[in-house]
Amino acid sequence: DEERGKSGMARLFEHLMYQGSKHSPGDNHVKLLEGVGASAIGGTAAFDYTSYFACVPKNEIELALWLEADRMAWVMDVAEPSKIEEQRKIIAAERRRLVDDRPYAAAREALWQAIFPADHPYRAGLLGASAELDKLALADVQTFFDRHYSPANATLVISGDITVEDARKLADKYFRSIPKAAVPSKRTVPMPTLGAEVRVDLEDRLAQLTVVTVAFFAPPAFQNGSADIEVLAHLLGDGNASRLHQALVVDGKLAQSVRAGVVATANVSVVELEVKVRPGVNPDDVLNAIQAQLALLQDLPPSTEELARAVAAFEARRLSSLQRPLGRAELLQTYRLFAGDAGFLPKDLARYRAVTPDSVLAAVNGFLTKERRAVAVVRPAGAAPKEPAPAPASEVPSAAPATTKEGG
Structure with a gap:
C-alpha cells in the first residue's frame, strides 16, 4: 500500500x-x-x-x-x-x-x-x-x-x-485511548500474468558459478490452487530426492544444486526454480532439462507416496511452528491476514491433504508452461564468451526420478 x-x-x-x-x-x-x-x-x-x-x-x-x-x-x-x-x-x-x-x-x-x-x-x-x-x-x-x-x-x-x-x-x-483513524483503503492491482517468455541475462562480479532461475506466476497465498503449487514446488526441487535434483544433479550432471520455492503474497505467488550450473554446461541445456521434467509429469505424475511425503513435510512445518509462543503468534497473524481467519489451521492442513496427482498436473498446465515463464541467467563476470553451444534438445538428459506410476 x-x-x-x-x-x-x-x-x-x-x-x-x-x-x-x-x-x-x-x-x-x-x-x-x-x-x-x-x-x-x-x-x-x-x-x-x-x-x-x-x-x-x-x-x-x-x-x-x-x-x-x-x-x-x-x-x-x-x-x-x-x-x-x-x-x-x-x-x-x-x-x-x-x-x-x-x-x-x-x-x-x-x-x-x-x-x-x-x-x-x-x-x-x-x-x-x-x-x-x-x-x-x-x-x-x-x-x-x-x-x-x-x-x-x-x-x-x-x-x-x-x-x-x-x-x-x-x-x-x-x-483504546489512541486517537481513532479510518481504515485505510487497500490498493488493488490485478494479479500479473505473462503472455510470453521473459528473459534476463546479466553478469555478476561476485558470482563463481552460472545460476539459472526460472520463475512463474501462480495463485496468491491461501487461494484456490496455491496448495497444489506449493506441493509441486516441493516435488520439483526440495531436497535430494526431488525430481529436478535427481534429473539435473545426479543423472544429468548438469547442475551442482537445485532449489525450488514459492514466494506467496496476497496478490500473487511466484514459483522460483534456481539451479547452480556445473562449469562448462550451457544454461540453455539446463532450461531444456527443466522443461523436460515438467513435461514428464504428464506421463509420470506424482505417485501417492510422493504426495504423502510432500504433504507430511508441510504438516510438520505448520505443526512445529506451534511449539513456541512466537511461532504460534506468527501463524495466527498469517492466517488472520491472508485467510481472514486466525483459526484457519485445520482448513490449511486440509488444503494440502486434498492435493491429488490430477490437481498437480492442472497446476503445471495452468501456470508452469514455457510461454508463462521468466528466466534469469547470471554468469560470473567475463564468463559469457566461454559458454559452449547448446546441445540439441534431443540430447539433453531428461532422466525420470526414482518413482513410478501407481501400479507400475
Whole structure:
C-alpha cells in the first residue's frame, strides 16, 4: 500500500519505530524490554504487512503493550528530519549488504522488475528503489503514519499463558485511548500474468558459478490452487530426492544444486526454480532439462507416496511452528491476514491433504508452461564468451526420478 513513487516507506518506518516515541524516547523501547528479560525483539517488513514482536515474561506483558501502544500513537511526535536521514543511510547500508555485495541478489531484483508491471507495488522489492527512498521527506513519513498506523489497521496477537478475557482487557486498556483513524483503503492491482517468455541475462562480479532461475506466476497465498503449487514446488526441487535434483544433479550432471520455492503474497505467488550450473554446461541445456521434467509429469505424475511425503513435510512445518509462543503468534497473524481467519489451521492442513496427482498436473498446465515463464541467467563476470553451444534438445538428459506410476 505504499504510494507509487514512494517505495521503501514501510521499511523506513520499521526502522523508525525503534527510534523512540513520545513517552519512551531514544532506544528505550529495546532497553526496557531487555531489562525485564525479553527476547526475540524485532520487526520485519514484508510485501503485505509490517510486524513487530517480542517474547516477554508473563508478568511484563503490560510493559510490552504500553510500549507498542505508545509508538503506535506517538512515534511521530519525536520524529525529526535527522532521524529520517539516519534511517535512510541504514537502509542504504542494508541494500549494499543484501543486494549489491551478495552474489546473485541483484539478478533476482532484475528478474522481478522485468516481470512485474511498472505500477505494481511488488516491483520495487522490500527495500524499495534507492532513488525514491532518497526523496522521502518528513511530510511523506507523516502521511504514511497517519494512514496506516492505528488500531483500525492493526492486528494484535498475544500468545502464551493468558486467557482470552484477560488479553482483551489489556488490549482495551492500552490501545483504546489512541486517537481513532479510518481504515485505510487497500490498493488493488490485478494479479500479473505473462503472455510470453521473459528473459534476463546479466553478469555478476561476485558470482563463481552460472545460476539459472526460472520463475512463474501462480495463485496468491491461501487461494484456490496455491496448495497444489506449493506441493509441486516441493516435488520439483526440495531436497535430494526431488525430481529436478535427481534429473539435473545426479543423472544429468548438469547442475551442482537445485532449489525450488514459492514466494506467496496476497496478490500473487511466484514459483522460483534456481539451479547452480556445473562449469562448462550451457544454461540453455539446463532450461531444456527443466522443461523436460515438467513435461514428464504428464506421463509420470506424482505417485501417492510422493504426495504423502510432500504433504507430511508441510504438516510438520505448520505443526512445529506451534511449539513456541512466537511461532504460534506468527501463524495466527498469517492466517488472520491472508485467510481472514486466525483459526484457519485445520482448513490449511486440509488444503494440502486434498492435493491429488490430477490437481498437480492442472497446476503445471495452468501456470508452469514455457510461454508463462521468466528466466534469469547470471554468469560470473567475463564468463559469457566461454559458454559452449547448446546441445540439441534431443540430447539433453531428461532422466525420470526414482518413482513410478501407481501400479507400475
